[in-house]
Amino acid sequence: MQTHFTIDCVILTFDEGQLKILLAERNEYPYKDWWALPGYFVNKYEEMEDAVARILLEMTGLKDIYMDQLAAFAGVKRHPEGRILTVAYMALVQMDEVKNKISSGTAYMRQLKWFPVTELPDLAFDHKEIIELSLDRLKKSVNYSTTPYELLPAKFTLTQLQQVYEALLNKQLDKRNFRKKINNLGYLKELNEFQKGVSYRAAKLYSFDKKKFQKTFGQE
Amino acid sequence: MQTHFTIDCVILTFDEGQLKILLAERNEYPYKDWWALPGYFVNKYEEMEDAVARILLEMTGLKDIYMDQLAAFAGVKRHPEGRILTVAYMALVQMDEVKNKISSGTAYMRQLKWFPVTELPDLAFDHKEIIELSLDRLKKSVNYSTTPYELLPAKFTLTQLQQVYEALLNKQLDKRNFRKKINNLGYLKELNEFQKGVSYRAAKLYSFDKKKFQKTFGQE
DNA sequence: ACAAAAGTGTTCGCAATACACCCATGG
DNA sequence: CCATGGGTGTATTGCGAACACTTTTGT
Numbered sequence: 361m362q363t364h365f366t367i368d369c370v371i372l373t374f375d376e377g378q379l380k381i382l383l384a385e386r387n388e389y390p391y392k393d394w395w396a397l398p399g400y401f402v403n404k405y406e407e408m409e410d411a412v413a414r415i416l417l418e419m420t421g422l423k424d425i426y427m428d429q430l431a432a433f434a435g436v437k438r439h440p441e442g443r444i445l446t447v448a449y450m451a452l453v454q455m456d457e458v459k460n461k462i463s464s465g466t467a468y469m470r471q472l473k474w475f476p477v478t479e480l481p482d483l484a485f486d487h488k489e490i491i492e493l494s495l496d497r498l499k500k501s502v503n504y505s506t507t508p509y510e511l512l513p514a515k516f517t518l519t520q521l522q523q524v525y526e527a528l529l530n531k532q533l534d535k536r537n538f539r540k541k542i543n544n545l546g547y548l549k550e551l552n553e554f555q556k557g558v559s560y561r562a563a564k565l566y567s568f569d570k571k572k573f574q575k576t577f578g579q580e
Numbered sequence: 581m582q583t584h585f586t587i588d589c590v591i592l593t594f595d596e597g598q599l600k601i602l603l604a605e606r607n608e609y610p611y612k613d614w615w616a617l618p619g620y621f622v623n624k625y626e627e628m629e630d631a632v633a634r635i636l637l638e639m640t641g642l643k644d645i646y647m648d649q650l651a652a653f654a655g656v657k658r659h660p661e662g663r664i665l666t667v668a669y670m671a672l673v674q675m676d677e678v679k680n681k682i683s684s685g686t687a688y689m690r691q692l693k694w695f696p697v698t699e700l701p702d703l704a705f706d707h708k709e710i711i712e713l714s715l716d717r718l719k720k721s722v723n724y725s726t727t728p729y730e731l732l733p734a735k736f737t738l739t740q741l742q743q744v745y746e747a748l749l750n751k752q753l754d755k756r757n758f759r760k761k762i763n764n765l766g767y768l769k770e771l772n773e774f775q776k777g778v779s780y781r782a783a784k785l786y787s788f789d790k791k792k793f794q795k796t797f798g799q800e
Numbered sequence: 801a802c803a804a805a806a807g808t809g810t811t812c813g814c815a816a817t818a819c820a821c822c823c824a825t826g827g
Numbered sequence: 828c829c830a831t832g833g834g835t836g837t838a839t840t841g842c843g844a845a846c847a848c849t850t851t852t853g854t
Contacts, residue, residue, distance in 0.1 A: 434628040
């Protein structure tokens with residue numbers, strides 16, 4: 361009547377025009393040497409939310425990141441020792457904020473690496489399925505949530521925003537239509553600042569006004 | 581590192597113009613005499629999906645019903661014996677098909693009863709939260725899924741369909757606009773049959789063409 | 801001057817909304 | 828003949844989709 365209980369973390373970011381996911385190379389059986397989602401066991405007297413934060417920190421070095429529950433996976437045959445129930449959580453992070461903080465503080469994995477979601481390696485357990493579910497969920501959330509802005513730095517160009525949309529929706533968008541739509545959203549602030557360090561016309565920077573978003577959407 | 585593991589079932593139907601949920605009166609501590617979602621423990625070597633079907637059958641007498649995973653709930657303090665992780669599943673059923681089959685085959689609960697979701701009793705554990713999550717999820721699915729038709733008998737009137745939409749969305753809809761929209765969906769079949777036993781003009785019956793729905797929506 | 805990406809408007813069709821009356825039936 | 832719900836159309840508005848050229852900047 362009891363089961364082992366783990367948390368797995370789907371950590372996504374946007375980098376080099378692509379959605380990327382953070383994977384760990386396992387250093388333990390089963391699936392030694394395979395790539396897998398960062399995850400570990402929940403402690404006996406630990407609240408699930410606390411476990412999520414702890415495991416995220418131990419496995420990746422990241423903290424203070426909001427994680428959303430995806431689903432529970434509980435195949436009896438997932439692991440030779442018997443059922444391991446895992447609850448998958450998903451987080452969106454900004455590459456700039458995170459890239460120097462990533463570190464695996466555990467011997468249970470050998471290294472961490474970002475993979476474009478379009479070029480995933482073979483994955484341990486049912487982790488491929490978990491990732492696909494998370495991408496599906498994200499796709500549905502693009503137009504109703506803060507999803508795109510969680511993947512971008514605080515100041516971003518409209519082209520970057522469009523690339524995020526395109527990566528999430530997995531299709532190309534028309535530039536003029538996209539910008540028209542974005543203009544009507546009402547929760548983007550046009551800054552008087554421009555992109556730097558590019559060898560072509562610098563784009564204007566925008567920021568996301570979370571308060572306005574919540575007012576117009578009534579929470580989310 | 582191990583946890584108790586249960587399944588809880590959110591079973592919804594549409595009856596007397598209202599969304600209703602099937603609840604069980606507990607006959608065991610903790611929360612003896614409280615109303616709760618039908619649910620029970622998963623066996624050690626049992627796949628989660630099998631457990632869902634078994635528990636649904638044992639607790640309610642229902643079988644061959646598709647259940648969708650909602651989420652996992654795992655508060656350490658939910659139960660005096662320590663953590664009980666529960667995975668909540670949701671099903672939509674048609675009252676006509678189901679009303680004579682409902683029976684609790686377990687001493688662990690005293691009776692089963694349908695409650696309008698707008699008039700819930702006090703609930704055991706965090707079951708209120710689970711129900712609210714399921715209603716949220718349903719609301720989002722109304723326009724993109726077969727949700728409304730799973731709650732209705734095979735033949736239904738447009739007014740019934742509108743009532744289902746209204747109950748799910750929790751707001752009133754305009755009759756003419758609703759019917760126009762429904763007409764454009766393309767996956768409803770107008771039958772040459774009429775409502776019976778009403779003391780006013782009988783409404784035409786319609787049926788849901790699942791194949792057409794899947795063709796136009798590409799699965800769901 | 802060239803390469804690269806920024807930025808910008810119009811037209812069309814569809815879908816959502818608002819809104820009120822007559823019709824058919826059973827009792 | 829009356830009560831009850833069934834059934835119907837039009838005008839307006841906003842949004843999504845299609846579509847191509849000029850401007851700015853750094854090198």
